[in-house]
Each structure stands twice: as C-alpha cells, then as structure tokens.
Amino acid sequence: MPTDLASQIVPIHQAVKALGWPVICTPGVEADDIIGTLAVRATGHGVHTIVSTGDKDLAQLVNEHVELINTMNNERQDVQGVIDRYGVRPDQIIDYLMLIGDTSDNIPGVPKVGPKTAAKWLTEYGTLAELILNADKIKGVAGQNLRDFIPRFDLTRQLVTVKLDCEIDDLIPGLDSLKPLALDSDTLIKLYDDYGFRSWLRELSGDPDRIPQQDSRAVKPGSTVGSSPNTETVSTSSYGPAAPQPMAVVSPELIHYESVTTWEALDKWIDKIQAAELTALDTETTSLDPLQASLVGLSLCVEAGQACYIPLAHRGYDVGPQLDKQQVLAKLKPWLTSDKHAKVLHNAKYDAHVFLSEDIGLKGIEEDTMLQAYVLESHLRVNMQDVAQRWLGVTGTPYEEICGKGAKQICFDEVAVDLATHYASEDADLTLRLHQVLRPLIAAHEGLEATYALEVATSRVLTIIERNGVAIDSDVLHKQSHGLGERLLGLEEKAYELAGQPFNMNSPKQVGEILFDRMQLPVVRKTASGAPSTDEAVLTTLAQDYPLPKLLLEHRSIAKLKSTYTDKLPRMVNAKTGRVHTRYAQAAVITGRLASSDPNLQNIPVRTAEGRRVRDAFVSSLGKIVSADYSQIELRIMAHVSGDQNLIRVFAEGGDVHRATAAEVFGVSPDEVTADQRNAAKAINFGLIYGMGEFGLANNIGITRSAAKAYIDRYFARYPGVAEYMERIKVVAKEQGYVETVFGRRLSFPELKGARGARTAAAERAAINAPMQGTAADLIKKAMVAVQDWLEQKKLKTLMVMQVHDELVFDVPEDEVALLKAELPRLMGEVASLDVPLTSEVGEGSNWGQAH
DNA sequence: TTACCTGGCTCG
DNA sequence: GTACGAGCCAGGTAAT
Numbered sequence: 044m045p046t047d048l049a050s051q052i053v054p055i056h057q058a059v060k061a062l063g064w065p066v067i068c069t070p071g072v073e074a075d076d077i078i079g080t081l082a083v084r085a086t087g088h089g090v091h092t093i094v095s096t097g098d099k100d101l102a103q104l105v106n107e108h109v110e111l112i113n114t115m116n117n118e119r120q121d122v123q124g125v126i127d128r129y130g131v132r133p134d135q136i137i138d139y140l141m142l143i144g145d146t147s148d149n150i151p152g153v154p155k156v157g158p159k160t161a162a163k164w165l166t167e168y169g170t171l172a173e174l175i176l177n178a179d180k181i182k183g184v185a186g187q188n189l190r191d192f193i194p195r196f197d198l199t200r201q202l203v204t205v206k207l208d209c210e211i212d213d214l215i216p217g218l219d220s221l222k223p224l225a226l227d228s229d230t231l232i233k234l235y236d237d238y239g240f241r242s243w244l245r246e247l248s249g250d251p252d253r254i255p256q257q258d259s260r261a262v263k264p265g266s267t268v269g270s271s272p273n274t275e276t277v278s279t280s281s282y283g284p285a286a287p288q289p290m291a292v293v294s295p296e297l298i299h300y301e302s303v304t305t306w307e308a309l310d311k312w313i314d315k316i317q318a319a320e321l322t323a324l325d326t327e328t329t330s331l332d333p334l335q336a337s338l339v340g341l342s343l344c345v346e347a348g349q350a351c352y353i354p355l356a357h358r359g360y361d362v363g364p365q366l367d368k369q370q371v372l373a374k375l376k377p378w379l380t381s382d383k384h385a386k387v388l389h390n391a392k393y394d395a396h397v398f399l400s401e402d403i404g405l406k407g408i409e410e411d412t413m414l415q416a417y418v419l420e421s422h423l424r425v426n427m428q429d430v431a432q433r434w435l436g437v438t439g440t441p442y443e444e445i446c447g448k449g450a451k452q453i454c455f456d457e458v459a460v461d462l463a464t465h466y467a468s469e470d471a472d473l474t475l476r477l478h479q480v481l482r483p484l485i486a487a488h489e490g491l492e493a494t495y496a497l498e499v500a501t502s503r504v505l506t507i508i509e510r511n512g513v514a515i516d517s518d519v520l521h522k523q524s525h526g527l528g529e530r531l532l533g534l535e536e537k538a539y540e541l542a543g544q545p546f547n548m549n550s551p552k553q554v555g556e557i558l559f560d561r562m563q564l565p566v567v568r569k570t571a572s573g574a575p576s577t578d579e580a581v582l583t584t585l586a587q588d589y590p591l592p593k594l595l596l597e598h599r600s601i602a603k604l605k606s607t608y609t610d611k612l613p614r615m616v617n618a619k620t621g622r623v624h625t626r627y628a629q630a631a632v633i634t635g636r637l638a639s640s641d642p643n644l645q646n647i648p649v650r651t652a653e654g655r656r657v658r659d660a661f662v663s664s665l666g667k668i669v670s671a672d673y674s675q676i677e678l679r680i681m682a683h684v685s686g687d688q689n690l691i692r693v694f695a696e697g698g699d700v701h702r703a704t705a706a707e708v709f710g711v712s713p714d715e716v717t718a719d720q721r722n723a724a725k726a727i728n729f730g731l732i733y734g735m736g737e738f739g740l741a742n743n744i745g746i747t748r749s750a751a752k753a754y755i756d757r758y759f760a761r762y763p764g765v766a767e768y769m770e771r772i773k774v775v776a777k778e779q780g781y782v783e784t785v786f787g788r789r790l791s792f793p794e795l796k797g798a799r800g801a802r803t804a805a806a807e808r809a810a811i812n813a814p815m816q817g818t819a820a821d822l823i824k825k826a827m828v829a830v831q832d833w834l835e836q837k838k839l840k841t842l843m844v845m846q847v848h849d850e851l852v853f854d855v856p857e858d859e860v861a862l863l864k865a866e867l868p869r870l871m872g873e874v875a876s877l878d879v880p881l882t883s884e885v886g887e888g889s890n891w892g893q894a895h
Numbered sequence: 896t897t898a899c900c901t902g903g904c905t906c907g
Numbered sequence: 908g909t910a911c912g913a914g915c916c917a918g919g920t921a922a923t
Contacts, residue, residue, distance in 0.1 A: 449898070550918055551902050570902065578903060603904055606916055634912060636907085643914045646906035654905080677907085677911095733910035742909085804909085812911040816907090848907045848912090 300468035302460055303353040304364045309371065312343055312351050316378055319345040321385045321410070323475035326394045327352075327455045327467050332641070333396035334509070334617065334624050338368070339456045342467035344475045350468035354460045363460050372401055382406040387478045389413045389427050389470070392629065395506045412474050414498040415481040417630035418491055422791050425630040431473045434480050439473055440466050490787015497786075497821065498629065500828045504843070505627045505637075507831060512622030513644070513844040514664040514854065516890075517613040523656060524609040527601050534598045541591045548598045551577050557591075564589060604648065608657045615642045622664075627846070634813050635788050635820035637846060645847045649895075661891035665840065666857035670894040671867040671885045672850035675700055676822065677732050677815045683877040684785060684814055687764025694879040701725040707761045708754065727758050731765065732815055734808030769811055776810035784817040785877070822881070823849060825874035833870055837862075852891060860887055 303309050316322045323344040328336035339357060344350035355368040378384050380403060387410035388394050398405040416423075416430040423429065431439045445466050446453050455463065485491045539545045542561065546553045554577045558564045566575040567584050575581075577595070585592040615623050623642065631638040639645040647661070648654025661668065673679075678700065682690040693703045698713075705716040705724035716724075726744045735743075741751035759766040776782050780796035781789045790813040795806050827846060834841055841859050845852035851871075855863050864885045872881040888894040 547918075549916090552919070572901070574902090576902085599904075603916075607905070607914095611915085628913095632912060636912065638913055640914060643906085646904090646914065648905060650906085672907095730910065733912090735910045738909045740910090805911095809911060816912060819907090850907085 298348045298472070299350075300465055300472070301351045302363075302464040303351050304366060304460075306366065308351075309353065309366060309374065312353075313374065313378065315345050316343055316384065319384075321345075321387055321475075321478070323350075323471040323478070324386045324388050324394065325467060325470040325474060326397045327463060328397050329454050329456055333393045333626070334400070336393075336397050336400070338372075338397050338401055339454075340463060340467060342471040344468070344471035347476045347479065348472060350472040350475075352460075352464040352467040352471075354463060356456050357458070357460050357463065358456050359459070365460070372403065376403055379403050380406050385409040387412060387474055389430075389474045389477070390630075392502050392506050392509075395503075396510065399506075399510065408503070409499070410478055410482065411499055411502060412477040412481060413630055414495060414502065415478070415485060418485060418495045418498060418788070419481060420791060421630070421635065421789075422633045422793070427470060427473060430477060435473065435476055437473065437476075439469055442466075488787070488789075490783060491789065493786055494635075494784075494788040494821070497824055497828070501824045502629060504827045504831045505629060508827075508843050508846065509624055509626060511842040511844050511854070512617065512620055512624040513852070514621070514662050515612055515616055515623050516660045516662045517616060519660040519662075520609045520613050520657070523660075524605055527605040527609060531598060531601055531605065534594050534601070538591060538594045538598065541594065548595060549602055554595060558585070562589075562591070564592075600651070600654075604654055604657065608648065608654075609660075612642060612657075612660065625845075632820075634790060634816040635784065635824075636816060636848060637820070639846075644845050647891075655892055658892035658895075659890045661845075661852075663854050663889060665842070665854050667855050667860050667887050667889060668891050668894045669841075669853045669855045669860060669863045669867070669885065669887045670850060670891065671853075671871060671883050672847075673819070673822065673826075673871065673881065673883050676819045676849045676881075678728055679877065679879045679881065680785070680815045680818045680822075681732060681765065681768075682879045684818070685762075685764040685768035686878070687762045687768070690762050690765060691878050697880075697882075701728060704728055704758075704761075708757045723754055724758075727754060731758070731769075732812060734769070734811040772811050772814065773807050776807070782810050782814050784814050784821050785875070786818065786821045788817050788821055790814070790817050819849060822874055823851070826871040827851065829870050829874055830867065833866070852894070855887075 301308070303312055325342045326338055327340045327342070328338055330336040338355060340352055340354040342350055342352040353371060354363075354365045355371060357365060372379075379398060384407045386405070386407050388408060389411065390413040391405075391408045391411045395405045395408065412430065413425050413427075416425045416434070420433075423433065428439055428441050431437045443452075445458055445462060446455060458466070485495045535545075535548060538548055542557045544557075544561075546557050548554065552574070555575050558577065559566055559575045564585055567581040568576045568578075570576045579596065579599070582592040582596045582599075586596065612623065617624055623644070625639045625644045626641050628638040628640065637645075648657050675694075678690075679694055681687075682694055689707060690704075693700055693707070696703070699721075701721050701724045702713050702716050704727070705711075705720040706713040708724055708727070709716070709720050711720075723744055723746075726740060730740050730743065737748050737751040737755055740746075740755060741748045744751075746754075772782055776792050776795045778796075780793055781791040783789055790810075792806050792810050792813075795803055795810060823846065827843070830851065831843055834843070839859050839862070840856050841863060842854040843851060844854045851867075853863060864887060867885050868883045871883045875881065886894040
C-alpha cells in the first residue's frame with residue numbers, strides 16, 4: 044500500500060481497506076471533503092448521528108452531512124414513494140433543495156433554490172406531498188419551476204458522488220468489513236491542528252494505530268457523563284468547589300441508561316417511580332416553544348446513574364419499536380397527576396406545558412433544579428449543561444450536539460432512539476444528581492430556602508399565565524399599522540427633500556453619512572465603535588438648529604411602533620387559542636425579576652400618547668381588563684432598607700411623593716413646589732435607585748453639573764439614611780461578594796469581591812440597585828402567588844394574563860370586576876409588612892389602555 | 896443565505 | 908466614562 048496517500052488519488056474502498064478510514068485524497072482536498080467522507084462512512088453503517096466528547100464543531104459538521112446524505116439516500120429512489128413510505132419532513136426537503144443549491148453553484152443549467160424559496164413553497168402548499176403534486180405550477184423567484192427539479196434529483200446525487208470521487212455503492216462493500224464507527228474527535232482535531240490535513244493523512248497512513256479504532260466513548264452513549272474532561276476547570280461558584288459532591292459522584296461504569304420499548308420494562312419502571320420518594324422527570328419534544336411542543340418521549344430517574352427513556356413519537360425509516368404514546372400516557376397519568384408522588388425537574392414550567400398539551404395536569408412538582416441553580420447563582424446561566432458543569436463537574440451532552448443548530452436543526456423526533464435514550468436519560472439523571480447537591484445548600488440558609496419556595500410557587504403561576512395568554516384585537520393594530528405606514532411615507536418624502544437624495548432612514552450608518560458628511564452637521568457624540576452617533580439625544584440637540592433631525596426622530600419612533608408592535612403582535616397570535624402567549628423567563632434576570640419574550644409584553648409603549656394606543660389592542664375576552672400596580676415600589680423599598688426616617692415619613696403620609704421630596708429638598712411647603720422643583724425631585728428619586736451621579740442627573744434634567752451636585756447634596760442632607768445605605772451596600776457587596784433582598788434572595792457580584800478600579804464603578808451601581816429591584820421582584824412574585832391562590836380558592840373565572848414588573852393584569856368577567864378591584868390592593872399589600880405601606884393602584888377598562 | 900454584531904428604542 | 912435591569916428590530920457585515 045502507498046504510504047503517502049495524500050499525494051495520490053485513491054478510490055475510497057482502497058483507502059478504507061488500507062487505513063480503516065474512508066479517506067478520499069484528491070488534489071486540493073479540503074476540510075469539507077473529509078467531513079463529507081466521514082459522514083458517508085457513518086451513513087454507510089446506518090449511523091445517524093455522531094457523538095463527540097470534545098470539540099463540537101467537527102461532530103456537528105459531520106452530523107449535518109449525515110443528515111443530508113441520509114435524506115438524499117432516501118429520496119433518490121423515488122420521491123413520491125419516499126413521501127408515502129417515510130413521510131419525509133418539510134425540513135428534510137428544504138435541506139435537500141439546499142443541497143441542490145449548493146451543488147448547482149458551479150453547474151450551468153441547474154437552477155439554484157435556497158431554503159427561503161423552499162420554505163415559501165412549503166408554506167404555500169402545506170405538505171411536501173402537495174408540493175410535489177403541484178410541482179409544475181410552482182415557480183421560484185428566478186422563474187425556475189419545481190417540476191424541473193424532480194428529474195434532477197438523481198442528477199444531483201451523481202454530482203455529489205462525483206464530488207466525493209466515489210460511488211456510494213462502491214463505498215459500502217469496503218465499509219462492511221469494518222468495525223462499528225469509531226470517532227474520537229479530540230484526536231481528530233488535534234491532528235488536524237497540529238499537522239494540517241495532508242500531514243494528518245500521512246500520519247494516518249504511516250501509523251494507523253494512532254487513531255483508536257474502538258473508542259466506545261465516541262459512538263456509544265454513556266461516557267460523556269461521570270467525569271469532567273477538563274480537570275483544570277475552576278468553579279465560579281460562590282458556594283463550593285467544582286469538585287463533585289460525594290453524593291453526585293457516579294463512576295462511569297455504574298451508569299446505566301435504557302430505552303423502554305416493552306410493556307414489561309414500562310411496568311418495571313412504573314413500580315420504581317411509585318415506590319420512589321422523588322423521581323427526576325424530563326420530556327423531549329418537537330419544539331423549544333412550550334406551547335408548540337409535542338411530546339416525543341420522556342425520561343425518568345430514581346437513583347443517580349440509573350435512568351430510562353421512553354420513546355413515544357420518534358420517526359424515521361428505521362426507527363425501532365416504540366410503545367403506543369396514548370397507552371403509555373394513560374398508564375403514567377395517575378402517577379403524573381398525583382401530588383403524592385414528588386417530582387424534580389429542570390425548568391418544570393416547560394414540561395408542565397408539554398403535559399398540559401397532552402391533557403395531563405402534572406402535579407407533585409416539588410423541586411426544580413433550574414430554580415435551585417438560579418436561587419444560588421442568579422448571575423450565571425442555568426441551562427442543564429452549564430449547571431451540571433459547575434456543580435457536578437460533569438460535561439453533559441449539549442442539545443445542539445444531538446439536533447444541530449440554526450436552520451439545519453432537526454426535530455428531536457428525528458433523533459435515533461439510542462442516541463435520544465442517552466441524551467434524555469442523562470438529563471433526568473443529572474437533574475436528580477443536581478437536586479442532591481443543590482437542595483442542601485439552599486436548605487442551609489433560611490433566606491435562600493424562602494426564596495426558592497417562592498420561585499417554585501411562582502413557576503406554577505407562570506405556567507397558568509402563559510397558558511391563559513391575552514386577547515389581542517388584531518384589527519385595531521392593523522388599522523394603526525396602516526396609519527403609521529402612511530405617516531412614514533410622508534416623513535420619508537420630506538426627509539429625502541431636505542437631504543437632497545433618498546436614503547434609508549432606518550440605517551444609522553446612512554443617517555450619519557447624510558447628516559455629518561453630506562450636510563456637514565456638527566458631530567455631537569461618537570458611538571463605542573467610533574462612528575458619529577445619531578441617537579435620540581444627539582438628534583434632539585441637532586433638531587434645535589436643523590429641520591432634518593426632527594423628521595428623523597419622528598420617523599424612528601413611528602418605525603419602532605410599527606415594526607415591533609403593530610405589525611408584530613398580530614403575527615404572534617396563537618392560531619389555536621386566538622391569543623398571544625408570551626413566555627416568562629424565570630431565571631434570566633440577575634435581580635430576580637422576570638423577563639418576557641416571544642413577544643415581550645413587558646415593553647409595550649406607554650410613555651407617549653400614540654404609543655399608548657397599542658395598549659388599546661390588549662382587550663378582554665371575558666368582560667373587562669383590570670390592572671393593579673404597586674405605586675413607587677422601588678422607592679418605598681429604598682425607604683425600608685435604608686431606614687431613613689424622613690423618607691419613611693413621606694410615604695407614611697401618603698400623597699405625591701415627588702412633590703413631598705421636592706418640598707423637603709428645597710425647603711418649601713408642598714403647595715409651593717414649582718413644576719421644575721418637582722421634576723428635579725422626581726429625577727433624583729428615580730436616579731438614586733440606580734446609583735446615579737451628578738453628571739447623570741445634570742444630563743437628565745438639563746442643568747449644570749454643579750447645580751446637580753447641589754441638588755444631590757441637599758437631597759442627602761435631608762435623607763441622610765439613604766446616603767448611609769448607599770455607602771453601606773457598597774462595602775457589603777465588596778466584602779461578601781453578594782447583596783441580599785429584604786427576603787434573603789442573594790444577588791452576587793463576584794467582580795466586586797476585593798476588587799477596585801474604574802471598572803468596578805458600574806458594578807457598584809448595580810449592587811446599589813439590586814436589593815431594591817430584587818425586593819420588588821420578590822414582592823410581585825409573592826403577590827402573583829397570593830392572588831392566583833385566592834382566585835382558585837374563590838373559584839373565580841378571572842384570568843391573570845400579564846406581569847409587568849410592578850403590575851398585574853387580569854381578564855375579568857363583569858360580575859367579578861368589583862370584587863377584584865376591592866381585593867387586589869389588599870392581597871398585594873399584605874404580602875409583606877415593611878416600614879412603609881405597600882399601596883397599589885387599580886384600574887379597569889375594556890382594554891389595557893383604559894385600565895390605567 | 897445565514898449568523899452575529901451594532902445602534903437604537905421600548906418598558907419598569 | 909458617566910443610571911439599574913431586560914428584549915427586539917433593522918441594517919450591515921463576516922462567514923458559509
């Protein structure tokens with residue numbers, strides 16, 4: 044055999060025989076080719092995905108090719124036949140069409156179709172079968188006809204195999220003599236990095252043993268758990284070393300994950316979970332969107348290292364035996380819906396939604412390891428991978444490694460069952476082990492225990508709110524969109540005239556070129572990257588002397604309204620429920636607040652009249668919208684935590700707090716306070732919550748720095764407790780590395796611990812703000828739990844539909860409105876007793892806009 | 896074509 | 908450099 048394969052063209056089966064590697068060596072061979080080759084080898088063995096222990100990129104790339112080749116192999120036989128037999132998925136045909144596009148780049152006469160075009164076709168025709176049946180009617184953007192593509196499927200296969208310099212059929216006999224696939228990507232990457240591709244081949248041909256032929260870690264599930272590949276990892280945990288806690292240590296050979304595909308095996312596991320004190324549970328689904336997700340399988344773990352996966356809805360041409368989904372769920376339902384059987388999950392809210400979609404109300408959710416991790420370290424990521432790495436020293440399998448990412452991500456139901464078994468069992472196993480490690484750490488601190496209990500209770504309420512959704516009047520938004528669109532056109536016309544040429548008003552770059560290059564306006568400020576800034580403050584300054592900036596400001600604000608709100612919200616309406624279902628991230632904000640996304644309902648406009656109109660589209664489906672918000676919550680908390688007697692008295696006396704503080708600061712009676720004085724007091728009140736300095740205050744209310752300094756000095760003179768508190772909290776944060784809310788939630792600032800310098804100033808401000816924002820978050824969470832419990836206890840029909848940091852919004856039947864308006868302030872006020880009253884304001888209306 | 900970043904703007 | 912905490916949009920560009 045040749046020893047220098049890199050210099051020769053070697054048919055693949057020869058390479059296979061010589062090296063045990065399916066290597067194609069052609070002049071100019073590149074990384075793509077080796078990846079493709081490895082993928083071909085994998086598919087030749089019926090492998091669907093390759094698990095890597097080390098670098099993700101190569102395995103990921105290989106897996107993408109595996110997917111393409113599997114698809115291609117399926118479809119080249121007979122497109123319609125494949126559809127009928129295997130139910131090829133839309134994303135697979137997209138991939139296939141992409142493959143055509145990729146390959147056709149250099150091939151004259153083969154039209155190119157990208158995933159967007161393919162997706163558009165599929166959207167129009169719904170299913171792949173429809174698409175194929177209507178092939179002659181379907182035209183792409185460049186006029187190409189889908190029918191033309193179908194006969195070319197085979198051509199494409201030819202082109203691809205030519206590119207690989209072999210026929211797949213030739214390849215397979217060569218592969219048959221090989222042992223099962225062995226890929227150690229650490230070694231691959233190292234060799235590739237050290238020697239480059241060609242040298243690597245030489246190494247291989249000279250010393251094939253350098254690559255382990257049988258490395259079960261790479262192929263068979265089971266090894267990525269149990270030991271950390273990187274022993275030098277240093278934990279950032281504030282609570283303990285990264286070294287695995289004794290209870291969590293499971294030596295790899297004791298780990299056993301199994302697929303449950305027989306009724307006997309299922310019964311055995313049902314016995315186990317019935318008897319268990321606590322069971323870790325995890326679901327696998329078709330979507331990351333919990334309301335869209337459909338159950339694909341579920342995993343259980345009652346003892347560290349011993350877990351099972353029950354595949355329920357996997358698909359694919361060679362999917363193994365699976366138990367009937369409905370029968371399995373029927374057998375499990377008594378256990379799932381029993382609060383006598385305690386469960387631990389990682390982000391239980393997600394799984395609760397998945398089960399609700401199967402008409403199963405999951406009960407007994409007593410523990411949630413995501414919330415445990417969040418309560419312990421709210422400033423760090425709480426996904427399973429990162430948490431397991433931090434607390435167990437274990438590198439679990441990332442979701443992306445199983446399903447890919449981005450546009451090429453596959454659905455979990457396409458993942459091979461054995462691979463899914465490993466991944467899903469591991470999740471349940473790690474959940475249980477995390478619980479064993481984290482739970483005692485929380486129990487050791489009263490404040491953390493209380494915070495965790497609150498988070499678990501909040502999770503249940505959030506599930507309800509998300510599922511309730513909120514009714515949106517799309518017609519209202521469409522009309523607004525239309526009006527805004529016309530105004531945008533008018534503004535554009537005027538702006539082009541002033542600029543002397545058309546330009547994209549949405550592009551900061553083009554706006555900058557027009558203003559500062561063409562029109563030679565003065566540069567007020569530069570952005571972080573050095574370009575002249577065109578933000579609101581700059582344009583407002585320029586608008587005093589020039590007409591165009593004013594138009595730009597108006598255009599900006601209207602374009603934002605249209606694109607983010609009036610255009611977007613109607614598209615977010617769930618087809619099944621006719622409502623908008625936001626997602627509340629419970630472990631995303633370091634201070635303990637919630638975050639809302641898809642869509643974000645916590646930043647719906649309110650400050651301008653035209654923006655506020657968007658809220659008119661948030662309507663009631665039962666009768667009225669009722670909204671209740673804590674008034675001046677963070678300032679009240681400042682009064683409480685600082686213990687400043689003057690500030691406490693201001694709140695105790697009630698009335699207009701900004702006017703009262705203005706009277707204090709400027710030494711006049713409340714009714715003598717001027718509008719300017721009240722504004723200054725308001726700016727200081729808000730600013731000090733954020734740790735604002737004189738520069739910030741001066742900027743904010745348009746006064747000189749020295750005037751701002753004078754105001755702040757007077758403020759602190761009148762409220763000395765506030766000044767002392769701010770100094771105290773900085774010291775505390777620096778000494779212990781964390782601060783606490785009133786209820787004992789810990790908020791960490793590791794960068795402050797023992798540090799000093801310019802960069803710490805920002806962290807200091809965050810530390811000053813955190814107890815207030817965090818305590819406010821605690822309070823509203825307590826309120827949500829109290830109110831939802833009350834709604835259920837009173838058996839009311841009212842739905843809680845939104846939380847906006849200090850506000851709760853309800854969809855209320857007419858006959859419950861009076862009760863809600865009477866009881867909400869009481870319920871919200873009684874969740875805690877601070878040194879200041881906790882008052883709230885309640886409003887009602889037929890929509891959210893009116894309810895304020 | 897897609898993925899990621901920047902600048903800008905919305906909210907509490 | 909300069910006020911805390913978020914999410915989302917359009918444009919622009921780098922990577923594929």
